[in-house]
Amino acid sequence: MRWYYIFLKGIKEQIRDYWILVMIIVMAPLFIFLYYLMVETETPNYDVVVVNHDQGIQYENFRVNLGDSLVYYAQLTMGEEELSMMNYMIEKNRDSAIELLQRQRADVLVVFPENFTTSILSPAGPDAIQAQIELVGDVTQMEYIIGAVWTEELINRFVQKASGIKLPISWKETPLGFSGQRSMFELYVPGLLILSIIMIIFSTSAAIVREPETRTLERLKISRLTSLEFLAGTSLVQIIIAILSLLLAILAALGLGYTLIPGTLGFILFISFLTALSMISFSLIVAAMCRSIKDVAIIGTFPLFLLMFFTGAAFPIAGGKLFTIGGYTVMLNDFLSPTWAVDALNKVLVQGQEIGDTRPEILALVVLTILYFMLGSWAFRRRHMRAQ
């Protein structure tokens, strides 16, 4: 039961050192709020502005303007599920349309030329007149790329209909899992949940380093307490902090419109628990490099950033190719356990896979945790537990 007294002591110290506690627990909900403000919270939406220069042709008593028809057709298809994320609007001239792009009111500008109708209605063949349709947009923007692809597809369909020419191929898009229905915000949430766990590196390292810093570790060393009991008691405090901070992050997400897939809370807790163990082990390595809590604040930032940004916790990443072995490319982030936690959560929460499908990720998480623990306790003992 000696670990239990360490646990009680740890709880008291942690509460009395509330500034660390507050910083850690508040960080993930804060990030969630930040991301909520940063990314679109509705399902993805692509705004296309159309400028129609089409002259059309006079056919008997009425004018045929296929440019106008296309816009009308496009607006009709907005009701179809597949194209529901497209939004078409008309602008009189190119300059004002470009202004819309620049003010980010639109993602794609499509300009129909004067000869649009003429060329569609003229006979097909090697000498056929080609109407040049212009696409304008910021090519580095994901919204432009997706909007442009679907606009092209729409125009193809329309032209086939209007000209009576049928291409031998057609396209169909299937969103993976819930990805089609998930907003950008919701795609970020699983990573941010893991971020809430990563944050305990600070409180754990501080709790461990506090003892050698004040030399109270000497009192523990000459007592009957074992290192394992010390670690067990200290870890339990940190696991509670991790779970608290996770729940707060989930609540924050729910409050901002995140929908939790029923039956996944237990899975999230399980993965978070493993991640917490992993981060506690990692903290031993950090603690071995630090003499004081001040050191933790300075030295601890580096692994924190590494774990935040290279694991997909803060944003999706395919990080840092290291080398290739037997056809498998080993990445830097493969060695960072939160990577696997984020992957596991993404599989279930974003892609809608079965919990059982995350076995490889869980295995990797466990293996890395054991590795961190062995490395961490070796380094910690060497630095702080040895009689000098």
Place this chain on the structure above:
Amino acid sequence: MKTGPIQNDAALEVKDLVRYYGDVRAVDHLSLQVYRGEIFGFLGPNGAGKTTSIRMMCGLLKPTSGDVYIHGKRISAGESTEVRSNVGICPQENILWNKLTCFEQLVFSARIYNVPGKIARQRANHLLEKMGLAIKRDKLAATLSGGMKRKMNVILAIMHDPDIMVFDEPEAGLDPQSRVLVREFIRETALDKTVIFTTHNMDEADRIADRVAIIDSGRLLQLDTPGNLKKSIGEGDILELKVGSQVKRNLERAEEALKNKGFSVTVTGETFSVRARGLIPKIHEIYQILEREQITVSEMKVRENTLEDVFIHLTGKSLRQ
């Protein structure tokens, strides 16, 4: 009643203990036995190697060479918790859990030695009361004054009721009143226990130690009861004469003359210490010798031998240097 030291029953023994810090030899082939039930004092100036010695005895520091035995069992640093839990230590610097209250850390430090909760709480309250810290019972250690922290350190050492208690300069930083309190406390708790303490204060060593080890530069110079140590440098009283700044040649001549008359003389700085049996009737004679050499005495004191004299006799320098 105190049973007194039981000879040939060593609670703690060190053999040929050596410790280097880099090139500095802090402890130099130290061998001694501390008997069960005795109060054992380490007396030596700052830097003599007292702290280094007792930290090795508790297993907090690894000897460069040599061995420590507690109740006949060899301890290597970091091992044998069974043996180590027989020792309680009050380190030289105050070591406290700043974010725990006095009561909390007393109970905690007993619990990690498997002391049952009820006993731990009773003992904590009792000891706080005894040290005059009861009003600070529920205050965080960080808020205590230096003296209070020292007292907390003294009682933290004995919360698990160890057989061997080690106090490293227990009286350092205490006001005279607390000094007496702590001294009494150590004497009392030592009734059926072995106590080891260090000090650079000869008075402290003289008053409470059954035996005193005098160490300097890491070496054990002398080990005996305070009475025997004082006797070892000669019987009788000491006449201490402060002579102020004088002509050096005169001082030397006076010393020579006194020695010729059969007095034992030590000169440290501007103080003449003249030792003799039945000293009082001879003061006039001593005065005359000094006057002849044109030495004026600014202050005069007759006293008994102290451990300080023993130290000066052994090393030629004062403890306070």
